[in-house]
Amino acid sequence: MAVKIRLKRIGRRRQPSYRVAIMDQRRTRDGLVIEEVGTFNPLRKDEHALQLKRERIEYWIGVGAQPTDTVRSLLVKQGLLKGAGAS
Numbered sequence: 408m409a410v411k412i413r414l415k416r417i418g419r420r421r422q423p424s425y426r427v428a429i430m431d432q433r434r435t436r437d438g439l440v441i442e443e444v445g446t447f448n449p450l451r452k453d454e455h456a457l458q459l460k461r462e463r464i465e466y467w468i469g470v471g472a473q474p475t476d477t478v479r480s481l482l483v484k485q486g487l488l489k490g491a492g493a494s
Contacts, residue, residue: 408430409431409462410429410431410470410471410472411425411429411432411473411483412429412475412478413430413474413477414427414431414436414475414478415424415436415437415440415443423448423450424447424448424450425446425449426440426445427443427445427447427459427464428442428443429441429467432438438455438481444459444463445458445460447458447481457481457485461485461487464482
């Protein structure tokens with residue numbers, strides 16, 4: 408089973424909000440989640456726009472979960488991953 412760390416949309420129309428979720432890559436975007444590890448609200452511009460469970464994300468990356476490009480950029484901004492060439 409290939410595991411991804413990706414965004415799951417939960418907001419209303421024109422008011423996007425996302426959960427950072429650990430999912431099987433074969434599931435649909437809003438499908439069954441293994442674990443939810445954070446939230447992201449792109450409309451907020453303060454420090455509360457992105458809230459993550461750092462320990463759980465580090466665990467999942469440690470066991471081989473791969474973040475999507477969008478989640479990777481969020482994790483780099485939070486200091487959980489190294490910049491451009493990180494795997």
